[in-house]
Amino acid sequence: MQTKKILILILSVMSLCSHAQSFYVRAGLGAAICTAPRLQYSSTSVRITDSTSYTITESKRGGLGDGIPIVAAAGYYFSEHFGVELGVDYFTGFSHKTVDNFSFASETQKIHGSMLALVPGFVMKIDLDKINPYARIGLMIGILNNAITNKTFENTVSRAKDYGGIAVGAQIAIGAEYPLSDLLSIFGEVNMDGISWSPKKGKLTKYTESGRDLLADMPVHQKSWVYDKSLASSQTINEDEPEHKSAINYSFTNAGLIVGVKINLGK
Amino acid sequence: MQTKRYFILILLLISVYTQGQSFYVRAGLGAAICTTPHLAFQSTYTDNGLSGTTEVKKGGLGDGLPMVAAAGYYFTKNFGVELGVDYFYSFTYKLVSNYNGDNATRKTHGSMLAITPALVFKFDLDKFSPYARLGIMIGVLNSIITKINDIEVKDSANIQHNYDMASKLYGGIAVGVQAAVGAEYALGNRVSLFGEVNLDGISYAPKKGKYTTYTLDGADQLPTMTTYEKSWVYLKKVDGSLNNSSNEPMTFSLNNYSFANVGLIVGVKINLGK
Numbered sequence: 001m002q003t004k005k006i007l008i009l010i011l012s013v014m015s016l017c018s019h020a021q022s023f024y025v026r027a028g029l030g031a032a033i034c035t036a037p038r039l040q041y042s043s044t045s046v047r048i049t050d051s052t053s054y055t056i057t058e059s060k061r062g063g064l065g066d067g068i069p070i071v072a073a074a075g076y077y078f079s080e081h082f083g084v085e086l087g088v089d090y091f092t093g094f095s096h097k098t099v100d101n102f103s104f105a106s107e108t109q110k111i112h113g114s115m116l117a118l119v120p121g122f123v124m125k126i127d128l129d130k131i132n133p134y135a136r137i138g139l140m141i142g143i144l145n146n147a148i149t150n151k152t153f154e155n156t157v158s159r160a161k162d163y164g165g166i167a168v169g170a171q172i173a174i175g176a177e178y179p180l181s182d183l184l185s186i187f188g189e190v191n192m193d194g195i196s197w198s199p200k201k202g203k204l205t206k207y208t209e210s211g212r213d214l215l216a217d218m219p220v221h222q223k224s225w226v227y228d229k230s231l232a233s234s235q236t237i238n239e240d241e242p243e244h245k246s247a248i249n250y251s252f253t254n255a256g257l258i259v260g261v262k263i264n265l266g267k
Numbered sequence: 268m269q270t271k272r273y274f275i276l277i278l279l280l281i282s283v284y285t286q287g288q289s290f291y292v293r294a295g296l297g298a299a300i301c302t303t304p305h306l307a308f309q310s311t312y313t314d315n316g317l318s319g320t321t322e323v324k325k326g327g328l329g330d331g332l333p334m335v336a337a338a339g340y341y342f343t344k345n346f347g348v349e350l351g352v353d354y355f356y357s358f359t360y361k362l363v364s365n366y367n368g369d370n371a372t373r374k375t376h377g378s379m380l381a382i383t384p385a386l387v388f389k390f391d392l393d394k395f396s397p398y399a400r401l402g403i404m405i406g407v408l409n410s411i412i413t414k415i416n417d418i419e420v421k422d423s424a425n426i427q428h429n430y431d432m433a434s435k436l437y438g439g440i441a442v443g444v445q446a447a448v449g450a451e452y453a454l455g456n457r458v459s460l461f462g463e464v465n466l467d468g469i470s471y472a473p474k475k476g477k478y479t480t481y482t483l484d485g486a487d488q489l490p491t492m493t494t495y496e497k498s499w500v501y502l503k504k505v506d507g508s509l510n511n512s513s514n515e516p517m518t519f520s521l522n523n524y525s526f527a528n529v530g531l532i533v534g535v536k537i538n539l540g541k
Contacts, residue, residue: 035443035444035468035469035470035527036302036303036443036468036469036470036523036525036526036527037470037523038305038523039472039520039521039522039523041520046508048508054506054507054508055507056504056505056506056507056508057504057505057507057520058503058504058505058520059502059503059504059520059521081390081392081397124397124399124448126345126388126390128345133345133388133399135388135399135448136448137448137464169302169529170302170464170466170529171466172399172446172447172448172464172466173446174388174399174400174401174446174448190401190444190446192444192446192466192468193468194302194303194466194467194468194527194528194529195302195303196302196303196304198306228323229322229323230320230321230322230323231320231321231322231323232318232319232320233310233312233317233318233319233320233321234317234318234319246306246308246321246323247306247323248306249303249304249305249306251303251525251527252303253302253303253468253525253527254468255443255444255468
């Protein structure tokens with residue numbers, strides 16, 4: 001009964017704004033750069049004599065926020081100027097590479113990440129002559145996230161995947177639509193994501209030595225791990241359980257330019 | 268001659284839009300939470316490090332108080348430009364570590380003064396005027412202050428030393444992006460109140476650092492410390508083969524601190540008219 005009353009109330013409120021009600025869907029893609037990158041380090045160890053050496057360390061821009069955002073969303077304008085939207089944002093990050101050159105070998109590490117986020121948002125717009133500027137503010141909920149690290153050390157090749165856990169952040173976009181017809185518009189927007197992600201667990205998905213797969217025979221403790229907020233230094237190692245590591249955080253915060261197509265579905 | 272022509276052209280363009288021209292100033296403050304915290308660690312160890320725990324805590328310098336003062340100009344009814352001065356003072360985060368009775372407390376906070384040129388769009392409803400703003404943040408005066416109190420365990424002579432240190436990281440420019448969505452509520456022709464959600468995407472890599480306080484059992488150590496002992500620089504590339512002299516600062520690899528945040532800011536806007 002209570003639900004019915006709320007539903008009738010919502011419908012009544014919506015009917016007051018019926019003047020400019022309209023549904024739409026939109027899809028777009030773009031490019032983004034990380035605005036809060038982490039730094040990663042490449043190093044080169046230089047041998048002077050058998051017992052002495054020194055290291056040259058170089059800082060490099062890391063973070064997982066450089067990449068390609070892809071978005072699909074459905075929205076509803078409940079008045080001439082205001083609407084709500086539910087977006088599905090997929091972000092695939094570019095790889096960041098670091099190289100550590102030791103005197104006897106070198107290790108190459110490449111890391112990239114991806115995030116699938118739901119973004120319920122609030123939209124406001126104005127209709128000018130041909131261009132319709134708009135702004136959107138939303139809550140980002142990263143539901144499927146991962147970070148992949150590929151490592152090569154001498155003849156060993158490994159791939160690790162961090163995954164699990166939800167990320168919560170904020171998104172603001174400011175852009176403009178250009179109507180091509182009553183039905184179709186193109187849009188361009190500057191999109192800012194403020195979000196980071198702490199994975200819950202990780203695992204090796206590849207581990208080969210001289211081309212030979214060693215993953216299948218590795219104990220659980222060596223090929224999987226969980227991230228804990230609090231970590232005891234003296235752990236009893238159980239080969240059948242994942243290793244425990246201190247929690248980490250990846251930055252997906254970025255600013256990007258997204259262009260796409262919007263289809264106005266009418267009332 | 269060329270400059271004059273551009274100037275005349277700009278004036279002509281502006282005159283086309285005279286209908287909604289107006290100047291304004293605004294000032295506000297609020298609270299923000301970090302959207303990209305880095306994680307900081309505190310630990311308690313006994314038995315020479317054989318047993319204990321490490322705890323992960325939220326670091327990052329984006330939790331804090333944003334303050335803003337800005338002047339803007341609407342060149343049409345809907346579009347304007349603005350120059351903001353944003354000051355951000357971050358809350359302190361505290362880490363307490365204990366290693367075999369040696370107890371160290373670290374408190375860190377940061378601040379950033381940024382210039383934010385921005386593009387604004389708004390539309391006027393009855394009493395409310397929703398708006399959105401997109402700008403480039405240029406952090407020109409940034410600093411990170413860490414205060415450390417380290418109380419060592421008593422030595423064999425039953426003496427316990429107490430170190431008090433404060434360091435400041437500074438120098439360098441931070442560049443980022445700012446977006447805000449909000450609404451104004453007109454109290455009269457001249458004065459409005461505004462409220463906005465503000466998203467800053469910015470981080471800062473300091474260029475140098477120094478101790479501003481260094482006392483041992485209350486005695487100031489700074490005057491007798493060498494430049495190498497009390498100051499340092501952050502470099503993109505650190506060459507370990509170079510021997511620093513005591514008259515030069517120590518060298519470290521660059522480090523980056525997140526000031527990225529989302530905040531709620533409220534304030535007052537004064538419309539100055541044409």
